[in-house]
Amino acid sequence: MADTDVQVAALHAALENVADRLAEEKTYLTDLDSAIGDADHGANMNRGFQTVLEQTAGMDGDPSEIVKAAGKAILSEVGGAAGPLYGGSIMMASGELDEGITAETTVAFAETYLEKLQDRGGAEVGQKTMVDAVTPAVHTYKKSIEQDDLPPLEALAKAVDAAERGVNFTVPLRATKGRASYLGWRSVGHQDPGATSTLFILEELLKTAREFLDGDLDPDTHDATSPTIPDDGADEEA
Ligand code: ADP
Numbered sequence: 001m002a003d004t005d006v007q008v009a010a011l012h013a014a015l016e017n018v019a020d021r022l023a024e025e026k027t028y029l030t031d032l033d034s035a036i037g038d039a040d041h042g043a044n045m046n047r048g049f050q051t052v053l054e055q056t057a058g059m060d061g062d063p064s065e066i067v068k069a070a071g072k073a074i075l076s077e078v079g080g081a082a083g084p085l086y087g088g089s090i091m092m093a094s095g096e097l098d099e100g101i102t103a104e105t106t107v108a109f110a111e112t113y114l115e116k117l118q119d120r121g122g123a124e125v126g127q128k129t130m131v132d133a134v135t136p137a138v139h140t141y142k143k144s145i146e147q148d149d150l151p152p153l154e155a156l157a158k159a160v161d162a163a164e165r166g167v168n169f170t171v172p173l174r175a176t177k178g179r180a181s182y183l184g185w186r187s188v189g190h191q192d193p194g195a196t197s198t199l200f201i202l203e204e205l206l207k208t209a210r211e212f213l214d215g216d217l218d219p220d221t222h223d224a225t226s227p228t229i230p231d232d233g234a235d236e237e238a
Pocket residue numbers: 033037038040041044045079080081082083085120121122123128129130131177178179192193194195
């Protein structure tokens with residue numbers, strides 16, 4: 001029970017950190033989108049996550065319900081390409097967290113998120129979209145947990161590094177999906193906004209995971225009873 005409380009507290013903290021970060025980066029993301037799109041990505045993501053905070057405030061049920069509500073808020077509030085892609089994929093992947101937040105369930109969440117993103121958007125790696133950041137992040141996270149047996153925090157740190165390389169990889173690409181594809185070769189030399197917001201979100205998830213898994217949590221701020229989240233160890237009891 002306490003474990004679920006901590007997971008819920010960690011989730012709320014993560015959503016707050018992401019919302020704060022996207023508010024800070026609003027102008028930057030909009031600048032990126034003005035170069036190869038319609039200059040709304042920063043406003044979209046900021047508005048979307050402010051709505052997430054409103055819609056999830058005070059929720060204390062299952063972690064998967066909170067994540068689902070967050071996806072729903074993004075889906076309903078953010079239009080354009082990014083809203084359905086982020087919101088719909090988060091919603092559909094949220095069921096993977098029905099058993100709580102563990103190394104195993106977060107790998108499943110990440111894989112399903114990528115799968116749904118590609119089902120909806122139809123983009124492959126190399127088309128200059130958020131898929132270019134999500135794909136290496138998900139593959140690196142899964143490999144780090146399942147093959148390299150790394151602790152979730154280290155696996156997530158490696159996933160963030162992989163996402164960052166993915167973001168840099170978008171710069172020289174010619175966009176062949178989404179609004180940026182209308183520019184054809186003129187999209188070359190610009191960093192993809194959606195890949196960049198993906199990286200920011202992952203960085204904030206890592207920052208939050210560090211606070212909670214390293215025990216730096218201030219219980220007064222986050223209402224948590226214990227600064228630990230079960231990782232692989234939780235499975236060993238079964
Ligand atoms: P819009 O393009 O409708 O204005 P946003 O500006 O909020 O929406 O989001 C743009 C971002 O959406 C792009 O930078 C790209 O990463 C992502 N994107 C667009 N189309 C796709 C797609 N088909 N698959 C994956 N990501 C996409």
